Amino acid sequence: MKNNKTLQYTLMGVGLLVLPLILQSFGNAWVRIADMALLYILLAIGLNIVVGYAGLLxxxxxxxxxxxxxxxxxxxxxxxxxxxxxxxxxxxxxxxxxxxxxxxxxxxxxxxxxxxxxxxxxxxxxxxxxxxxxxxxxxxxxxxxxxxxxxxxxxxxxxxxxxxPISIFGVSLGKKLTIGDFELASVTLYYYLFLSLVLVAIVISHRLALSRIGR
Incomplete structure (x- = not known):
């Protein structure tokens, strides 16, 4: 059972990493939609702490x-x-x-x-x-x-x-990033930033719920 969950999480992670690269081939508008989805997921995680865990509407x-x-x-x-x-x-x-x-x-x-x-x-x-x-x-x-x-x-x-545009460690997310012959559009870079923030928010929310204050 534990191995199955690990495999599922691994496939899910690979899918999330590859998703913007696939969407990018159909146009930046699709990646921008994924960016907005991640932003609202981030908001939903924060709202879940107040409404879901604390029960305050x-x-x-x-x-x-x-x-x-x-x-x-x-x-x-x-x-x-x-x-x-x-x-x-x-x-x-x-x-x-x-x-x-x-x-x-x-x-x-x-x-x-x-x-x-x-x-x-x-x-x-x-x-x-x-x-x-x-x-x-x-x-x-x-x-x-x-x-x-x-x-x-x-x-x-x-x-x-x-x-x-946001710059992280000298890399501007407002410009496309070229790695060899492969290009990552600006919206794709923002996708990875938002995905990282969502993962951090999930960890913080989970640890908060299991903490002494959370319980």
């Missing part, structure tokens, strides 16, 4: 994802520099902050928002908690989509453009 979970995404978009794109003259004076070359610096800041900001949301809702359960968290998620969505006037901070529904 949190319907505003995706708001924290939006906060982190907008922070990275604002700090690694020329939008703030082009909008505010004071920012242009401080960053004449534009804001191109590394993902490694933005990541802890985004985690801290999401944590602060989580505490602000959790403080008044700690004693709520069931439908009441769902209503409050649903309202929080909608407030964040509407707020970010309308924060383009009177001061244009998020560019509203038009979104942010020219966001710097």
């Amino acid at each position: 949190d319907l505003g979970y995706v708001a924290f994802f939006a906060v982190g995404a907008y922070m990275y978009g604002l700090l690694s794109s020329p939008h703030l520099v082009n909008t505010f003259a004071s920012m242009a004076g401080m960053f004449p070359q534009g804001m191109h902050i590394s993902i490694w610096l933005i990541l802890p800041m985004a985690v801290a900001l999401a944590g602060v928002l989580g505490m602000l949301l959790g403080a008044p809702t700690l004693k709520l359960r069931g439908d009441y908690l769902a209503i409050v968290t649903l309202g929080f998620g909608e407030i964040i969505r509407i707020f970010l989509n309308n924060l383009d006037h009177p001061v244009n901070i998020t560019n509203g529904p038009k979104g942010l453009s020219q966001i710097d």
Whole structure:
């Protein structure tokens, strides 16, 4: 039985590694769909900790994802520099902050928002908690989509453009990677990044559930 499970996991791992290479032959759009699927799997793993393990029906979970995404978009794109003259004076070359610096800041900001949301809702359960968290998620969505006037901070529904690609150990995921005669498209590189994050999230979630706090 143990050997069968090992074989299944091995085949599954090989399949996940080969999948983007197969999809890439049909066009980058298919790999981009797989990228989005992995992102939502990552979100689902985090939501499972709150709803599945803790039993708290949190319907505003995706708001924290939006906060982190907008922070990275604002700090690694020329939008703030082009909008505010004071920012242009401080960053004449534009804001191109590394993902490694933005990541802890985004985690801290999401944590602060989580505490602000959790403080008044700690004693709520069931439908009441769902209503409050649903309202929080909608407030964040509407707020970010309308924060383009009177001061244009998020560019509203038009979104942010020219966001710097993620670089890991000097390798930019925004450019194709050539290995010999074989090329890995940018969307394929992002696929492997998201797959790695999903595996790390699964391990953390599993260990959390088996920990003293989890039990």
